[in-house]
Amino acid sequence: MKKLSFTIAGLAFLVAAASSLVQAQSAAPSSEAPRYVKGTNLVRPPDYREWVFISSGLGMDYNPTPNARESPSFGNVFVNPSSYRSFMQTGKWPDKTIFVLEFRNSDSEASINRSGRFQTSLAAVEAEVKDSRFPDGWAFFNLRGDSAEPMSAADSAPCIDCHTKNTAVERTFVQFYPTLLEVARRKGTLKPGF
Amino acid sequence: MKKLSFTIAGLAFLVAAASSLVQAQSAAPSSEAPRYVKGTNLVRPPDYREWVFISSGLGMDYNPTPNARESPSFGNVFVNPSSYRSFMQTGKWPDKTIFVLEFRNSDSEASINRSGRFQTSLAAVEAEVKDSRFPDGWAFFNLRGDSAEPMSAADSAPCIDCHTKNTAVERTFVQFYPTLLEVARRKGTLKPGF
Numbered sequence: 001m002k003k004l005s006f007t008i009a010g011l012a013f014l015v016a017a018a019s020s021l022v023q024a025q026s027a028a029p030s031s032e033a034p035r036y037v038k039g040t041n042l043v044r045p046p047d048y049r050e051w052v053f054i055s056s057g058l059g060m061d062y063n064p065t066p067n068a069r070e071s072p073s074f075g076n077v078f079v080n081p082s083s084y085r086s087f088m089q090t091g092k093w094p095d096k097t098i099f100v101l102e103f104r105n106s107d108s109e110a111s112i113n114r115s116g117r118f119q120t121s122l123a124a125v126e127a128e129v130k131d132s133r134f135p136d137g138w139a140f141f142n143l144r145g146d147s148a149e150p151m152s153a154a155d156s157a158p159c160i161d162c163h164t165k166n167t168a169v170e171r172t173f174v175q176f177y178p179t180l181l182e183v184a185r186r187k188g189t190l191k192p193g194f
Numbered sequence: 195m196k197k198l199s200f201t202i203a204g205l206a207f208l209v210a211a212a213s214s215l216v217q218a219q220s221a222a223p224s225s226e227a228p229r230y231v232k233g234t235n236l237v238r239p240p241d242y243r244e245w246v247f248i249s250s251g252l253g254m255d256y257n258p259t260p261n262a263r264e265s266p267s268f269g270n271v272f273v274n275p276s277s278y279r280s281f282m283q284t285g286k287w288p289d290k291t292i293f294v295l296e297f298r299n300s301d302s303e304a305s306i307n308r309s310g311r312f313q314t315s316l317a318a319v320e321a322e323v324k325d326s327r328f329p330d331g332w333a334f335f336n337l338r339g340d341s342a343e344p345m346s347a348a349d350s351a352p353c354i355d356c357h358t359k360n361t362a363v364e365r366t367f368v369q370f371y372p373t374l375l376e377v378a379r380r381k382g383t384l385k386p387g388f
Contacts, residue, residue, distance in 0.1 A: 049373060050275065053247030056268065059310030072310060074250065081244065104372065111360065111369050116253030116266060118370045166306045175305050176312045178298065179243060 032080040033096050034129050036147075040139070042127060043147045045080070048100040052084040053077070055177045058106065058117060062162070074119045076102045077177070087180060091187025093170055097130040100143075128163070128171070136160070138171050168194040226274040227290050228323050230341075234333070236321060237341045239274070242294040246278040247271070249371045252300065252311060256356070268313045270296045271371070281374060285381025287364055291324040294337075322357070322365070330354070332365050362388040 032051075035043040045051070059072025079087075083097035103123040108116060125143040139150040140159050151159065160171075168175040168191060169184045175194060184190045226245075229237040239245070253266025273281075277291035297317040302310060319337040333344040334353050345353065354365075362368040362385055363378045369388060378384045 050246055050278070052244055053270070053272070055313045056250045056270070057307075057310055057312040058252045058268075060307055060312060061309040062306045074252075076247070076250070078247070084244070111362075111367075113251075113254055113256065113370070115255040116251055118251040118254060119249045120372055122372075162306065168305075173305075176307070178314055178316075 032082055032098075034098055034131055036133075038149075040133065041147045041149045042098075042129060042139075042141045042143070044125065044127075044143045044145070045098060045100060048078050048098075048102075051078040051100065052081050054079055054084075054099075054180060057176065060176075071106055072117070073103045073105055073123050074117075076104065076119075078102065088183055091169065091184045091189035093130050093172065095130060095132050099128045099172065101126045101128070130170075138163075167191070226276055226292075228292055228325055230327075232343070234327065235341045235343045236292075236323060236333075236335045236337070238319065238321075238337045238339070239292060239294060242272050242292075242296075245272040245294065246275050248273055248278075248293075248374060251370065254370075265300055266311070267297045267299055267317050268311075270298065270313075272296065282377055285363065285378045285383035287324050287366065289324060289326050293322045293366065295320045295322070324364070332357075361385070 032045075035045075037043060054077040056074050056076045058074050060075060078100045080098050083094055086092075086094045102125050104119040105121050105123050106117040107120045108118070110118075127141040127143055127148075129139050129141070130137060131139065134150065138160075140156045141148045141150060150156070163171040163173075167173050168181065169189050174180045174184050174190070181190075184194075226239075229239075231237060248271040250268050250270045252268050254269060272294045274292050277288055280286075280288045296319050298313040299315050299317050300311040301314045302312070304312075321335040321337055321342075323333050323335070324331060325333065328344070332354075334350045335342045335344060344350070357365040357367075360367070362375065363383050368374045368378050368384070375384075378388075
């Protein structure tokens with residue numbers, strides 16, 4: 001049988017190349033971690049629609065006197081997959097978690113549909129990020145374009161206030177995410193009162 | 195520099211081992227393909243909540259005289275990730291595609307919510323599968339337990355009729371899935387009339 005010769009260096013290269021290929025595919029995709037431009041301007045995650053869907057609501061309003069809405073919007077919440085898996089293990093959110101809240105307009109009585117509502121065009125995209133680079137550890141973004149600066153202190157004050165006082169787990173409304181609520185209950189990470 | 199010797203067979207083994215490691219991680223996870231017991235009884239995909247979310251609706255009814263519902267249910271639709279990516283490239287569904295339709299009860303005016311509805315407990319899980327093992331190429335399942343037999347010809351007749359006459363792409367209601375609708379329009383896979 002024909003023999004081939006390799007140097008140690010050549011073998012090391014081959015193993016390193018194979019290993020990096022495997023690592024590249026088993027680690028969380030690099031697109032999952034928050035990407036920023038200009039320090040703290042969040043780049044809209046291009047593939048958030050392939051992230052893990054947490055839940056959706058229709059026409060949810062937190063004001064005591066909600067507006068009557070002719071066409072209420074759906075809110076779909078997505079989280080990056082590696083943070084989701086971490087939550088399922090621990091009931092807590094790791095640093096670098098991104099929540100994308102996508103609002104879609106709704107319609108009814110189209111095609112074969114006779115009642116109820118279904119989702120249509122994109123209305124808005126917002127994000128909440130847990131990242132230690134922010135003084136508070138969390139930040140909110142209105143993702144109107146490809147990237148967005150964090151909401152100003154004045155604009156985000158009511159968000160922070162509500163996401164601190166009324167959330168079931170950390171600064172997230174796990175009480176509205178039924179599959180996560182079960183996990184947080186089991187892991188004992190719900191705030192008192194939930 | 196110290197030399198090592200390898201036979202061609204040894205090298206081939208090393209390359210094959212590295213290659214299979216890479217393949218195992220890049221191919222669709224084995225849990226994605228439909229699993230059956232007793233030939234055609236579909237096993238409920240354990241991780242469908244991590245699949246790609248297509249859309250959701252609230253209280254959708256296809257009957258001309260819908261029931262008034264005190265507590266309408268949300269319907270969340272998930273598809274296995276590799277089939278989703280294939281659709282985004284082609285506007286068509288590959289063989290072995292699984293759609294999971296999850297129904298959840300809804301609630302309102304809980305916690306800080308004052309109007310609109312959010313999702314709560316699981317109400318039902320159904321599946322539609324495109325698989326050439328079925329005479330028709332497609333099958334419907336009521337996934338009440340860990341696995342389920344295909345719906346009987348009599349029970350599925352109205353499903354098949356509606357999913358043939360009224361669907362925008364193949365046997366799927368892409369007209370209610372806004373992100374897929376755009377793709378099908380671009381790829382020219384919408385049925386006439388859409």
